């Protein structure tokens with residue numbers, strides 16, 4: 001007994017003697033991450049300009065062979081540096097410079113090195129991940145739980161999108177990552193009981209903003225969510241048991257040694273760092289070479305106005321003519337083409353499109369055994385044999401890409417399906433859009449034929465419910481600051497119809513202005529944009545609006561935050577080549593009057609200003625940029641403004 005007490009005493013001494021606290025600072029010294037093993041509990045905290053943004057928060061993993069969230073010590077630490085310039089033609093920024101300081105902390109238990117936690121800190125982002133060591137003779141593990149948490153300061157407010165439960169909603173297709181955001185909400189809640197979908201935005205009182213997300217997720221791990229309900233502490237959560245019809249595992253497996261995805265924290269005193277961050281791409285690698293140079297661009301799709309019944313040969317042909325007229329590069333042929341058009345006629349449409357320089361995208365159902373969505377084509381994309389046979393056929397008739405819908409959650413096996421579809425599609429030169437799907441996590445850089453994910457309450461809801469139209473502006477002012485900052489967003493909007501009906505008489509009434517529609521085409525970023533315009537817009541929409549949409553780009557070289565607040569208004573600038581577009585929308589009752597300072601414009605230069613009057617009637621005029629590089633804009637509720645060089 002005496003010996004036992006003595007050894008207890010010794011280990012307590014060893015524990016406190018080994019307590020280590022180490023810091024890593026951003027290159028400008030403003031962001032400081034402190035990592036510690038105090039009391040045997042791995043933890044980190046983050047300050048910006050000396051102010052707590054993330055208070056002491058847990059780190060650690062529970063693996064199938066041990067609990068490595070406690071009794072841990074920092075056995076070793078090594079400083080590392082990341083400096084890189086890379087190019088990305090399908091995201092919000094084409095040339096990206098990464099400059100980050102890092103430290104790799106090796107955590108041990110009972111003298112055995114278990115995992116490294118690798119931190120990098122740039123002037124706007126903190127990222128970290130775990131690399132689990134092999135423990136001879138063990139070369140694989142199951143990650144039972146990740147303890148990683150994010151503890152915010154008291155007074156922090158939240159801008160979060162609740163995760164929906166599994167196997168619910170339309171044809172048991174949820175979670176489909178398309179619930180509404182709650183803005184300016186209190187901490188301590190847990191959404192609808194299932195946490196929140198990434199990315200998650202927090203406001204640290206009047207001190208600044210924090211965006212939490214993850215990146216580098218592929219078929220070697222699961223996608224995660226953020227769990228709340230514990231005061232200001234939020235934790236990483238694995239997928240829900242019921243996803244994929246209750247099959248497959250909520251816990252990911254790792255071959256050892258290997259790393260988890262990156263946990264990312266973007267922070268700043270304003271929303272600029274959040275809007276301009278490239279953290280989703282900075283720490284991931286391209287996973288295969290592109291099989292060809294992929295062409296992005298604009299397109300039209302009948303489904304958003306015409307729904308399932310209009311996926312017919314005649315209507316799609318009409319949309320090819322419309323895209324050609326609009327100088328759009330594609331038409332997206334949506335659900336049910338397999339039965340309502342047929343493969344032979346699809347080839348005819350593809351040939352007809354070719355004669356007009358309009359390529360086709362084809363829609364597919366992803367299922368499978370994980371939902372009841374009846375729309376075809378079904379049971380092709382979930383299987384390697386049927387999928388590759390279909391892709392070979394698509395390649396033979398010159399199809400540009402696919403839109404695959406109705407995925408079944410974030411389990412590792414589902415992430416493998418996303419990756420398999422992307423890799424196979426690259427073999428056949430096809431771009432990939434995912435719909436009814438999870439958030440893209442660095443995929444623009446990892447998979448060169450990736451175009452976009454939905455993972456947002458997208459334009460289809462405007463066709464489904466008038467209340468969605470009534471709230472369109474409110475929702476649209478959130479996405480540029482949250483969902484769209486970490487990845488391309490397939491929103492499918494910019495309607496110029498007055499009504500969501502094929503005759504433009506019936507259907508839900510659009511409440512937003514035409515200039516709002518133009519502004520959204522700039523605010524919402526995706527390298528492939530299928531706009532919700534219809535052939536009748538050539539005669540019933542204002543000429544200046546149609547002309548704007550004929551010329552708006554979908555690939556951008558730079559993005560700048562100008563002004564805004566999620567749920568109220570958004571003003572964002574995007575550059576393509578040497579031309580800037582500055583777009584604004586307003587969801588507040590009061591008309592917004594802003595004297596924008598725009599350093600990207602030259603004093604005295606003439607620019608075009610698209611704007612609305614009080615009755616939301618739009619017009620365009622030439623204006624001169626002031627000597628102070630300022631432009632005055634007035635944006636009524638549900639209206640927009642766009643400045644174009």
Ligand code: CA
Nearest residue numbers: 178435436454
């Ligand atoms: Ca959807």
